[in-house]
Amino acid sequence: MRRITVLGATGSIGQNTLDVVARHPEDFQVFALTAHSQANAMAELCLQHRPKFAVMGSQSAASELKNRLGKQVSTQVLYGPQALADISLADESDVVMAAIVGAAGLAPTLAAIDAGKDVLLANKEALVMSGQLFIDHAQRSGARILPVDSEHNAIFQCLPQAAQQQVGTMSLAEHGIDYLLLTGSGGPFRDLPINQLAEQTPSAACKHPNWSMGQKISVDSATMLNKGLEYIEARWLFNCSREQLKVVIHPQSVIHSMVQYTDGSVLAQMGEPDMRTPIAHSLGYPERLKSGVAGLDFTQISQLTFKQPEPKRYPCLQLAIEACWEGQWATTALNAANEIAVSAFLHKQVGFTDIAKVCDSVLQSLPATKADSLQTLMTVDKQARLTANKWLQEYAQ
Numbered sequence: 001m002r003r004i005t006v007l008g009a010t011g012s013i014g015q016n017t018l019d020v021v022a023r024h025p026e027d028f029q030v031f032a033l034t035a036h037s038q039a040n041a042m043a044e045l046c047l048q049h050r051p052k053f054a055v056m057g058s059q060s061a062a063s064e065l066k067n068r069l070g071k072q073v074s075t076q077v078l079y080g081p082q083a084l085a086d087i088s089l090a091d092e093s094d095v096v097m098a099a100i101v102g103a104a105g106l107a108p109t110l111a112a113i114d115a116g117k118d119v120l121l122a123n124k125e126a127l128v129m130s131g132q133l134f135i136d137h138a139q140r141s142g143a144r145i146l147p148v149d150s151e152h153n154a155i156f157q158c159l160p161q162a163a164q165q166q167v168g169t170m171s172l173a174e175h176g177i178d179y180l181l182l183t184g185s186g187g188p189f190r191d192l193p194i195n196q197l198a199e200q201t202p203s204a205a206c207k208h209p210n211w212s213m214g215q216k217i218s219v220d221s222a223t224m225l226n227k228g229l230e231y232i233e234a235r236w237l238f239n240c241s242r243e244q245l246k247v248v249i250h251p252q253s254v255i256h257s258m259v260q261y262t263d264g265s266v267l268a269q270m271g272e273p274d275m276r277t278p279i280a281h282s283l284g285y286p287e288r289l290k291s292g293v294a295g296l297d298f299t300q301i302s303q304l305t306f307k308q309p310e311p312k313r314y315p316c317l318q319l320a321i322e323a324c325w326e327g328q329w330a331t332t333a334l335n336a337a338n339e340i341a342v343s344a345f346l347h348k349q350v351g352f353t354d355i356a357k358v359c360d361s362v363l364q365s366l367p368a369t370k371a372d373s374l375q376t377l378m379t380v381d382k383q384a385r386l387t388a389n390k391w392l393q394e395y396a397q
């Protein structure tokens with residue numbers, strides 16, 4: 001019996017994780033669930049999964065949850081960042097699903113890493129904003145990082161077993177690998193005339209053609225900054241050089257990513273676009289668990305196509321690739337600027353194409369600095385947010 005904590009339990013990944021967990025009551029026990037503000041959704045999850053602890057973002061959300069639960073379960077309700085970190089490192093759990101969205105996930109995910117847990121990593125922003133520091137912490141504590149992001153999970157599955165034991169430190173060349181191919185659908189605006197991008201609304205951006213996901217990652221998929229963040233995530237998980245990492249558009253989302261070996265072989269992982277597959281893989285690793293996802297029906301797949309991402313359509317992807325090789329400060333700044341820009345777009349304060357402008361402007365304005373400690377990373381994150389907000393204020397005038 002493994003004891004699991006789900007950070008971000010009310011989100012898309014959190015709910016899918018609990019769906020898989022519920023299929024295996026003999027294998028998993030839910031130790032703790034966390035959510036930011038959705039007390040209603042959290043109450044339902046607590047009634048179903050009966051965790052020992054539930055952590056909310058604020059005192060008011062915690063009171064609301066307590067009221068809703070009453071005496072129906074013995075779950076203890078806590079709140080705030082310290083409780084979130086304490087729960088992530090508690091001895092009573094073995095596995096932590098890191099599925100908070102954005103930079104808010106860094107502190108609790110690092111706490112789980114430092115405590116040497118099995119960390120199932122969905123929260124790509126945490127790795128993007130801390131890079132080497134994140135990998136170093138895992139090395140020090142012996143925590144095992146298992147990638148949940150479908151592309152990284154696909155690549156992980158296509159790696160030799162020896163490389164799977166060396167997340168963050170492997171040498172791809174020593175394992176006979178030439179390069180990794182990250183696939184991406186291209187998002188909902190893949191075929192739209194480029195001159196219509198500026199007028200696209202949040203609801204149009206959130207209508208992903210193949211995947212159902214939270215709002216922030218849906219917008220990131222439309223700009224392809226999601227692929228950019230994934231590029232940076234892959235660079236750290238698989239210790240790649242620039243030559244060892246490529247991005248290709250694959251509209252059908254059947255192949256979730258690929259590994260090109262030196263002898264000409266390409267290994268691909270395929271499946272329905274349903275996050276329960278990579279979640280079940282990371283929960284069961286090295287064994288396979290039932291996930292509730294149906295097998296692929298190849299007779300229904302008429303074609304698999306591929307193309308290069310167009311730089312003019314996806315300037316955010318280009319920014320992310322450049323930031324990746326510029327240095328840690330740049331990826332931390334880009335992640336922060338994007339969070340501010342996407343939130344402004346979702347609140348209809350800026351247009352779709354302004355997201356790239358905010359990110360670019362922040363990267364241009366911030367000085368290149370050494371960002372290799374938690375403190376310096378947080379300073380860059382803060383500066384980037386201030387600069388992005390200043391851009392938005394000037395835009396509004």
Ligand code: NAD
Binds near residue numbers: 014036101102275
């Ligand atoms: P979501 O918006 O559906 O859920 C986010 C969760 O985080 C919620 O439980 C919310 O309560 C919690 N949360 C939000 N802000 C918080 C804060 N400040 N403090 C504490 N908790 C907070 O997001 P999602 O789509 O489930 O994505 C979660 C993470 O997984 C993201 O990093 C995303 O990039 C990654 N991911 C998602 C998918 C997907 O299919 N949804 C696929 C791959 C990777």
Ligand code: MG
Binds near residue numbers: 149150151
């Ligand atoms: Mg992904």
